[in-house]
Amino acid sequence: MTENTIRTVKVQKIIDECKDVKTLVFNMKISMNENYIIPKPGQFVMVWVPGIDEVPMSLSGCDTDGNWSITVKNVGESTNAMYNLNIGDYIGVRGPLGNHFKLINLSLKEIYLIGGGIGMAPLKFLSNQLTKMNIKHTIIEGVKIENDIMFKDYFQEAITSISEVHYCTDDGSYGIKGVISDIFKEMLNKFNKNDLSNLVVYSCGPEIMLYKLFQICQEHKIEFYASLERIMRCGCGLCGLCTLDPLGLLVCKDGPIFNSDMLKKIEDFGKFKRDFTGYKIPLM
Numbered sequence: 196m197t198e199n200t201i202r203t204v205k206v207q208k209i210i211d212e213c214k215d216v217k218t219l220v221f222n223m224k225i226s227m228n229e230n231y232i233i234p235k236p237g238q239f240v241m242v243w244v245p246g247i248d249e250v251p252m253s254l255s256g257c258d259t260d261g262n263w264s265i266t267v268k269n270v271g272e273s274t275n276a277m278y279n280l281n282i283g284d285y286i287g288v289r290g291p292l293g294n295h296f297k298l299i300n301l302s303l304k305e306i307y308l309i310g311g312g313i314g315m316a317p318l319k320f321l322s323n324q325l326t327k328m329n330i331k332h333t334i335i336e337g338v339k340i341e342n343d344i345m346f347k348d349y350f351q352e353a354i355t356s357i358s359e360v361h362y363c364t365d366d367g368s369y370g371i372k373g374v375i376s377d378i379f380k381e382m383l384n385k386f387n388k389n390d391l392s393n394l395v396v397y398s399c400g401p402e403i404m405l406y407k408l409f410q411i412c413q414e415h416k417i418e419f420y421a422s423l424e425r426i427m428r429c430g431c432g433l434c435g436l437c438t439l440d441p442l443g444l445l446v447c448k449d450g451p452i453f454n455s456d457m458l459k460k461i462e463d464f465g466k467f468k469r470d471f472t473g474y475k476i477p478l479m
């Protein structure tokens with residue numbers, strides 16, 4: 196079996212995260228001694244619900260027993276079908292696919308995980324891994340309104356004394372009021388200029404947010420990683436819908452995680468995506 200083999204698995208657990216968002220847990224280990232590929236934070240799976248198109252979903256968690264989770268936001272036909280699944284229902288899962296967040300010399304760094312909305316899904320997995328490694332990190336979760344906050348119970352339990360989580364809402368209904376990029380910029384004031392190069396930011400969320408964070412990190416020479424989203428049909432480099440100009444990088448194979456050096460060269464970043472026919476359209 197390879198990462199591109201579809202496995203039919205049963206939904207074993209469902210967690211209501213917030214309005215329109217649920218986490219589905221399923222087991223990917225078919226037998227104890229099989230050649231099982233362990234996923235890393237940032238990787239995604241293609242998920243198929245019978246009768247509906249297969250769509251990409253980041254992994255929001257994984258344990259040593261082979262229980263993987265995805266956290267799905269109900270936005271259209273496929274995600275609605277996933278959102279309405281029950282425990283015991285079957286889904287098809289292909290993965291883990293794509294690259295992952297690179298963790299290099301993290302014990303020497305000030306680590307920030309910055310997620311907007313459903314973009315928190317892969318960062319929850321990353322936070323879980325850092326916590327297991329006893330690595331200090333700060334999470335900033337930004338959403339529009341209080342009802343959109345996800346993983347609050349999880350973070351309350353999982354965060355250790357060496358880590359912290361900040362919530363922000365656009366309307367100020369919970370946590371800090373404002374947009375996440377402005378809030379992060381303000382948080383940088385507590386650092387001496389020379390210490391900023393010791394920061395690393397891992398981010399996922401709306402591309403406008405990622406673009407603003409990228410600009411801030413460029414300005415302060417902060418190491419930056421962003422998980423990009425593009426429409427993809429195959430998840431394995433065949434359909435070409437997730438191509439990024441001008442280098443022809445594929446979000447499914449070369450990404451979804453890109454660092455600043457790559458983002459600098461991707462002219463589509465923050466500006467264009469492709470629709471289901473492959474036409475380039477402005478990002479909204």
Ligand SMILES: Cc1cc2nc3c(=O)[nH]c(=O)nc-3n(C[C@H](O)[C@H](O)[C@H](O)COP(=O)(O)OP(=O)(O)OC[C@H]3O[C@@H](n4cnc5c(N)ncnc54)[C@H](O)[C@@H]3O)c2cc1C
Binds near residue numbers: 271
């Ligand atoms: C690498 C990656 C990881 C993702 N992780 C998550 C996640 O953890 N949780 C989550 O809820 N969503 C995630 N998404 C987005 C998710 O794939 C789309 O919301 C979903 O495909 C929408 O399908 P739909 O039929 O429900 O909605 P549609 O009505 O078909 O579309 C709704 C919107 O979703 C976008 N979309 C549609 N199909 C795709 C597709 N095949 N690939 C990407 N975007 C699409 C469209 O631009 C459209 O605006 C991820 C996307 C990518 C590329």
